[in-house]
Amino acid sequence: GCELDDRGCLMMVDGEAIRVRGPARIPPLELFVLHLEGSDSLDPLEVSYIMPGMDMGLHRFEFQSVAAGNWEAESVLPVCMSGRMDWLALVRVRLGDQIHELRVPVQLRRE
Numbered sequence: 001g002c003e004l005d006d007r008g009c010l011m012m013v014d015g016e017a018i019r020v021r022g023p024a025r026i027p028p029l030e031l032f033v034l035h036l037e038g039s040d041s042l043d044p045l046e047v048s049y050i051m052p053g054m055d056m057g058l059h060r061f062e063f064q065s066v067a068a069g070n071w072e073a074e075s076v077l078p079v080c081m082s083g084r085m086d087w088l089a090l091v092r093v094r095l096g097d098q099i100h101e102l103r104v105p106v107q108l109r110r111e
Contacts, residue, residue, distance in 0.1 A: 004034070004089055004106045013093070013100050016042060020091055020104050028079040028108045036063060036071040036091065043094040044071045049087045049106065051080060077108060085109070 002009035008021035021035040036044050044063035050056065056078065063071040077087060085108040092101050 002104070004104045008035070008037075009104050011102055013102070014095050014098065016095055018042065018093065018102065020089070020102060022106070025109045026077070026106060027110060028077060028085065031074055031076050034061070034073045034075050034089065034091075036073070036093075038069055038093070040069055041095060042069070044073075045092040045094060045099070047073045047075065047092070048090045049075070049077055050090060051084060051087050054080060054082070054084065056080065077106075079108075 004022040006021060006024040008019045010017060010019050016039055019037040023032050026032050034047055046060055046062050049059040059077060061073040061075045063073045066072050087106040089104040089106050090101050091104065092099060
């Protein structure tokens with residue numbers, strides 16, 4: 001029910017609150033930072049981006065810790081030749097011995 005932007009998406013996973021945030025506007029072919037916020041028991045693995053129904057190749061980025069309970073993944077997404085700008089961010093995290101995948105819609109926007 002939310003889209004990746006500067007307000008963020010708040011999700012509950014096994015009783016843990018996880019917020020995924022990006023910039024207010026995500027342009028194609030430009031570096032942006034995906035922010036992840038959660039408890040210290042969260043182990044962020046990576047974020048990958050897919051375009052539903054379209055093979056756009058591998059777009060996978062690892063999270064780096066920036067502070068307790070805060071991680072970032074520098075990302076960049078290409079332009080689809082068909083003109084589509086809709087992506088899904090697949091955020092993989094580990095909580096305890098379980099790996100979870102959070103799906104967050106991403107809409108690229110040209111200036």
